[in-house]
Amino acid sequence: MILMSPNIHPGKTTEERAAFLRTVGIMEVKTVSMSTPADWSDTDVEDARNFLDDHGIKPGEFSAFHSGFGAADEAEYQSALEHYRRQLSHARILGAHCVGFNVGLTYRCTPQMWTEEAWKRCLDAAVDLAKEAEAAEMDVAAHPHIMSPLCSVERYKEMLDAASSPRMKALMDCVNLTWPHLFYRTTELVNQIFDEMGDKIAALHAKDLAMSAVNRNQSGYLSVVNLEESVPGAKRTDHFFESGVMDYGTILRRLSALDHDVTLYVEHFGYEDTIAGQQYIRHVAREVGVTIH
Numbered sequence: 663m664i665l666m667s668p669n670i671h672p673g674k675t676t677e678e679r680a681a682f683l684r685t686v687g688i689m690e691v692k693t694v695s696m697s698t699p700a701d702w703s704d705t706d707v708e709d710a711r712n713f714l715d716d717h718g719i720k721p722g723e724f725s726a727f728h729s730g731f732g733a734a735d736e737a738e739y740q741s742a743l744e745h746y747r748r749q750l751s752h753a754r755i756l757g758a759h760c761v762g763f764n765v766g767l768t769y770r771c772t773p774q775m776w777t778e779e780a781w782k783r784c785l786d787a788a789v790d791l792a793k794e795a796e797a798a799e800m801d802v803a804a805h806p807h808i809m810s811p812l813c814s815v816e817r818y819k820e821m822l823d824a825a826s827s828p829r830m831k832a833l834m835d836c837v838n839l840t841w842p843h844l845f846y847r848t849t850e851l852v853n854q855i856f857d858e859m860g861d862k863i864a865a866l867h868a869k870d871l872a873m874s875a876v877n878r879n880q881s882g883y884l885s886v887v888n889l890e891e892s893v894p895g896a897k898r899t900d901h902f903f904e905s906g907v908m909d910y911g912t913i914l915r916r917l918s919a920l921d922h923d924v925t926l927y928v929e930h931f932g933y934e935d936t937i938a939g940q941q942y943i944r945h946v947a948r949e950v951g952v953t954i955h
Contacts, residue, residue: 667693667722667925697726722925723865724753725762732765732784750798760801760864762833766811785824792827803833803864831864849909856916865925872905895942918952
């Protein structure tokens with residue numbers, strides 16, 4: 663089952679919760695992605711769980727990334743590990759679908775981000791987190807990015823093998839794994855992802871791709887290419903820009919064929935663009951005969 667799970671926080675106050683319920687109603691969802699603020703106690707989390715239960719709403723992805731996870735600095739790494747212990751505890755109280763995590767953010771956009779040394783630290787961190795996940799009886803799901811150590815399907819599989827735990831899953835983001843040479847080959851990328859690790863995908867971040875020319879040389883050809891994320895389904899084509907190439911038909915068919923539930927979260931956009939992205943994905947689902955809950 664595919665569960666549309668936008669990022670909507672229930673808050674604590676009467677006003678916050680009324681606004682939460684309005685948004686949930688407008689988006690027509692019964693699953694929400696969220697995390698707990700740093701000042702929330704276990705009692706606050708239990709109260710939120712009761713509120714969500716009363717309204718038939720289930721927490722999906724539970725994610726608040728810590729930049730120190732997999733860091734070389736031991737104090738920074740231990741701080742990140744403690745952060746995820748708290749995430750696991752609160753996610754279990756809420757009955758969340760999974761806890762998302764990111765490895766090696768401290769290396770992003772540095773010469774170390776793709777090195778074997780940084781990658782080894784990230785693998786060791788994943789092993790540590792898998793043990794914490796097993797103790798908490800919660801799934802954890804690794805989030806990728808090409809500008810980080812977890813930058814490919816091959817490294818994903820290596821991490822899953824290193825953790826060697828049924829609690830270690832994938833928080834998939836096909837856009838984040840699209841290297842420039844794959845911009846017009848997203849079907850190929852999507853099929854590789856599902857062929858090689860579909861059974862491990864617990865959640866999926868949804869957005870689209872845009873490619874633009876940052877500069878042109880004297881002969882008129884693109885000299886620098888920039889890839890950006892865009893609202894799912896958004897289309898623009900001119901001499902300098904093309905967008906909307908992610909193959910959501912294939913993504914949704916492959917998600918629907920899995921024998922476990924997966925949450926789907928349109929991320930990083932404002933309120934109206936989030937709704938537009940969700941509606942586009944629901945439209946594609948109808949076209950390919952897939953149901954989204």
